[in-house]
Amino acid sequence: MATRTDAPTRREQILKEAARLFAERGFHGVGVDEIGAAVGISGPGLYRHFAGKDAMLAELLVGISGQLLRGAKRRLAEADGEAPGAVLDSLIEGHIDFALDDRPLITLHDRELDRLRDSDRKLVRQLQRQYVELWVGVVREVYPAVGEPAARSAVHAVFGLLNSTPHLGRPSRAATAGLLHRMARGAFDAVGGAG
Amino acid sequence: MATRTDAPTRREQILKEAARLFAERGFHGVGVDEIGAAVGISGPGLYRHFAGKDAMLAELLVGISGQLLRGAKRRLAEADGEAPGAVLDSLIEGHIDFALDDRPLITLHDRELDRLRDSDRKLVRQLQRQYVELWVGVVREVYPAVGEPAARSAVHAVFGLLNSTPHLGRPSRAATAGLLHRMARGAFDAVGGAG
DNA sequence: CACATGCGTTAACGCTCATTAACAAGGGGA
């Protein structure tokens, strides 16, 4: 992954601000004029960059799901020979990084999915499902006694735990990350022991 | 607490359906006509029972927060002489019951708070804060090594875990409840050990 | 019987807001 050094394009500015606003007040709660104002242009000027408000949301949600899945696949590939526990730790770490660095997107992720066109919604759901199943596979390697339905529920529950970052205070990033990581592992351990 | 046996009043029907619809498609995503249709009357008929759409949301959110807090206080009082761990288990159990029995309300709880009038929002936040602090106190009794900020973060994270029920499949209620309970305790144990 | 009150109905109003129309300015290439 190349680290970006060039200036963000206008499209990217818009997406970033739109994500923040959508997360703060919901998709319907934000007007196009506000989004425009957030990047210094006004209202209908956005239509030079996006087909419409829906298109912004779609691009955001598809982008999130894709990024999460891609990152998880990469970590899975990189940690090839490692112990299963280490792979799970890597997944957790990746998800925490994302939740801490892109809080607005995390909020959107499970809040505004319904507003998408059918095709986009299906795509996002498919990416999400792949991401979940990838986790389920790793969890079942670490805890062989756990059945598949229990593992899937546990993964969803841990996502809920990790995605709680928007509600958290702002102590040091490292402290928060460490706390969440330990809690996630502890939660998985608890189902692994009693399956 | 007296168990209701009489038929639900129209107001209650409306609140129940409104909660479901708001949770499914968001406050702005559902029209008054839909809410009316859900209880067999149409559109403006709702105004015989509520001052407006906002009033329904306000009553729902205040009701949720109050109910959660009241239940927690009751459990705290009932489990007076018990070990701290048992009290924490009781809180967890109460929250799980609520999350499983009133999924729509749980969803609303942290999704649509901003749409309230200032006074209502303050009230809800105050109730939520009391609920959190009550948990924080119990957690710190069970795990004396944990500092207050960490305990508060941990409580929020566990709420995220427990509130993940809307994303879960539907195995038996008991199985889901047991799984969530074990995971919540495991998550707390993980911060208690390494504080 | 008369009448108030509770609970609905449908029609109209008015506001918000996404989208489109019409127009302007900058800037790089032929």
Place this chain on the structure above:
DNA sequence: TCCCCTTGTTAATGAGCGTTAACGCATGTG
């Protein structure tokens, strides 16, 4: 220099939707 493409602007349009108006009809009570 002359275009034309990009990227804006403001004004107009049109739909959706919360709310209110005006009216009907039961029911129980004096």
